[in-house]
Amino acid sequence: MPGAANQDKPARRGDALLSFGLDSTQLQALHALLSELSVTAAAARLGRTQPTLSRSLRRLRRHFGDPLLERTGNSYRLTAFAERLRPLAAAAVEAVDRTFAAETTFSPETSTRSFTIASSDHGIATAGAELFRRVRSLAPGVGLRFLPVTTELLEHEDEYLRTVDGVLLPHGYLTLASSVDVHTDRWVCVVAADNQSVGEKLTRQDLERLPWIATFTGQASRPPAWRQLELLGIVPRIAAVAESFLVVPRLVRGTDAIGVVPSRVAAAEQAGIRVLEFPFEMVPLTEAFWWHPVHDHDPGHRWLRGVLSDQRV
The missing domain is CATH 3.40.190.10 (Periplasmic binding protein-like II)
Known part of the structure; x- marks a missing residue:
């Protein structure tokens, strides 16, 4: 079976799917099926008939040597291989669409790009x-x-x-x-307006003892300000994680927690919080x-x- 070996070693890049022998029509079908988890919904999404998408699914199953969609009760779920394949298919479709949308010239007044x-x-x-x-x-x-x-x-x-x-x-x-x-912009700290454990100015001791609202805590996704604190020997004690700067000022309200956000975020959320500067110079935020x-x-x-x-x- 041509795709059997691919089950254990899926393509590393979305555009590599095209090298598997799939034309753009089958690629679009694959993306729709893995996104919608339904032949009927995929057909509606692509403006094709249900029998056409059923045939595409059978061909894709033969090609990859994997069921891709498995029935569970009245619905379908992705196989483990299909879960790995889904982002690759999405990337491949995006790459194809962008290729055919390329322009030799660009006129902003008339473009619909x-x-x-x-x-x-x-x-x-x-x-x-x-x-x-x-x-x-x-x-x-x-x-x-x-x-x-x-x-x-x-x-x-x-x-x-x-x-x-x-x-x-x-x-x-x-x-x-x-x-x-x-x-x-610059990094600032936010605490609740009624947080009695923090004075008018932050100290290094405050940063070390207060519970933190953290954002984007992954090794590659931590804010630069967070990394600077660690370089200074300050390891924040995380009490909650929210992968959004905009919600941090709201989360600290009514608590003893502290958060770090860009100053523009703090300025837009003044109610119920205090904005405090770091006790040492921080590297600026450059968007x-x-x-x-x-x-x-x-x-x-x-x-x-x-x-x-x-x-x-």
Whole structure:
């Protein structure tokens, strides 16, 4: 069976699926089936008939030597192999779509292109919001699609960046991509307004003894400010984890906990909190737009980068 060997060693990149002998039609079917977990829903998504998708599923099962979808009661679930295959199929479809959407020229006044940007909630609320306003003014037909930053992005940077137009993240997370700085900010601490265990100024002892609301605690995804604390010998005592800067000020309210956020986030959430400076100088937060070098000479992408660089503050 041609795909049997692939069951144990799936492709490392989404575009490698095409080398398995699947044409773009089958690739689209694979992506829809693994996303919808239903032949009927996949057919509706692609605008094809149910018998057509059933035939595609049979062919895909023969090709990979794996059932892909297994019935459980009245629904289906992915096999272990299909779980590994799903992000590869999504990346392959995205790569194919982007290939055929490529343009030799770009006119912002008439373009209907859509740009996909991965971003933290902080990035969307600041740089993303300003980018959207500028794009609406300069190119009313151009669309923006914002995706959340995921562990997959941070751990598989090169592969992930090929599937999107770029990423809005501070310096300190990505290493392989090209970038343009968008704005600068500073890290601040937030505590509840009624937190009696903290004075008007933070001390190093406060940082060491207070419980922390942590964000993005993975080795590759910890905020640069958190890494700086560890370099100074301060190991925060984590009481809760929330992978969002925007919710940290709300979580500390009514507790003795402390959190670290960009100052713009703290400024937008003044009610019920106090904003305190670190007792020592922190490395500034520099928000940037990151992209894979394959986009370097794309005229539309170059326009987008220019819009982003013009909004630097």
